[in-house]
Amino acid sequence: MKGRETLSNRFEDGVLALLPRLRRFAIGLSRDRSDGDDLCQMTIERALSRRESYEPGTRLDSWMYRIMRNLWIDEQRARQRRSQTFASEEAGVSIGAVGGQEAAVEINDVDRALTSLPDDQREAVLLVMVEGYSYREAAEIVGCPVGTLNSRLVRGRDALLAKLGEVA
Missing domain, CATH: 1.10.1740.10 (RNA polymerase sigma factor, region 2, helix turn helix motif)
Structure with missing residues (x-):
């Protein structure tokens, strides 16, 4: 000691x-x-x-x-x-202004599909596809090997595409 x-x-x-x-x-x-x-x-x-x-x-x-x-x-x-x-402040004024009800429905569909994913897959999708972290950075954040994060991301992305394909 x-x-x-x-x-x-x-x-x-x-x-x-x-x-x-x-x-x-x-x-x-x-x-x-x-x-x-x-x-x-x-x-x-x-x-x-x-x-x-x-x-x-x-x-x-x-x-x-x-x-x-x-x-x-x-x-x-x-x-x-x-x-x-992030868009500039000036550009932010017009973001979301076009598209109306149809765009809102699509966003809700994506939100529902994302919410239905298992926690580990949702976390991987959010970190890499939404937040823009590299696989290595996301794996470090989550505390798992890069290969594990990669498989979670692939499964999550495939599940999202399948769920969104059912909605369309």
Whole structure:
């Protein structure tokens, strides 16, 4: 038990010693002090929550920088998805204005079909097809292997198509 505590203390001391360098790198990546501080905090949180995956004797700084870089890439992808997903405020005024009752019926049909899916399939469909996450990101969110998420998505999509085909 004593050895584990010492190892944990060394890990935490190493992370603490890296803070100024990590913050500088984060601000450099994000080009913004506030975003950099957020990125640095996320990196520290991720490192502390996954400290068991760090191999003692290897370079802690490289491990931490890799975590930060991966978080930054994920954040950039998410920002890009959000910018592509949402319409501008001006365009938002006209969204949904055309189509009338027929469009509303189709949306209700899709909602009903989606609601009828099993939870795991609905979750996969929503994350990948609606929210735009990659298979890997969605699998990470759900906490399952990518192959499992892929099969849930395929089954969910097929079930949706079958249910919507019955309605049409």
